Amino acid sequence: MGRWEPNARGRLEQAALELYAERGYEQTPVAEITKRAGLTERTFFRHFADKREVLFAGSGRLAELCVGAVAAAPTTATPMEAVAAALDAAAGVFEERGDLVGRRQSVIDANAELRERELIKLASLSDALADALRDRGVDELTARLTAEAAIAVLKVAFRRWIDGGQERLLRPLLTECFDVLRTASARGAVGAG
Structure with a gap:
């Protein structure tokens, strides 16, 4: 050889x-x-x-891609729009590698140790997004909450994409989840009481 x-x-x-x-x-x-x-x-x-x-070696490159997308977002972009751009960039990578991503997720889903590792990697991605937002001048609380919300959107959209057999593209699923999050935020106080 x-x-x-x-x-x-x-x-x-x-x-x-x-x-x-x-x-x-x-x-x-x-x-x-x-x-x-x-x-x-x-x-x-x-x-x-x-x-x-x-299974996890690409996490660093994914974080770099997302941080780069946050940094490249227009200066007029809200923090949520900046992280949406980051997840859109990530979705492109996932969609290109669809079959491998699906098999990878099946392996992770079948093993508790790997699911835990996945959560740690997602927490690291959240930290990277929050840092990127702070670099844009976003205050600590807004940066942290926005980054955590972005990870929640990613998890829900990604799961819908995988569970749906990747028939729909991931990007529209992300957009749909961000739209639902905005709607829930706008109506959040209505259901209280």
């Missing part, structure tokens, strides 16, 4: 997702992933710290 393997990372990701789906995450050792990918364990560990990172 040569020193350079074309698309090693992608091959490892594909093999891991197939094996996780077939055997379960916990029952799949790294050696089996590398065997299926036709690569060595050394190559695996050059790309991923452990077998969980096959």
Whole structure:
């Protein structure tokens, strides 16, 4: 085997997702992933710290994409419009990788440890969005609440997208969730009392 393997990372990701789906995450050792990918364990560990990172390695890039979208939002954009732009950018990545994203989510849904890890990654994304909003001059409370609301919108829209077999695009589902959130905020005080 040569020193350079074309698309090693992608091959490892594909093999891991197939094996996780077939055997379960916990029952799949790294050696089996590398065997299926036709690569060595050394190559695996050059790309991923452990077998969980096959599922979560893109989180940093996703956060960078979202932070960049918040920063690039027009100066006239409200904090919610800025995070909506960030989630729109993320949706494009998810939609491009639809099949892999769906398989990844199935693996995560089947394992409590991985669901917990997903929540930690979402909390990190929320922190990154809040920081990006503060960099735009948004006050702490507004930045934090807006970022947390954005993560709630992402979770609900993403779940609807996955559960719907990805028949609808994720972007319109995000828009729909933001619209419902705005409507709920506008009517929030009406139902009180």
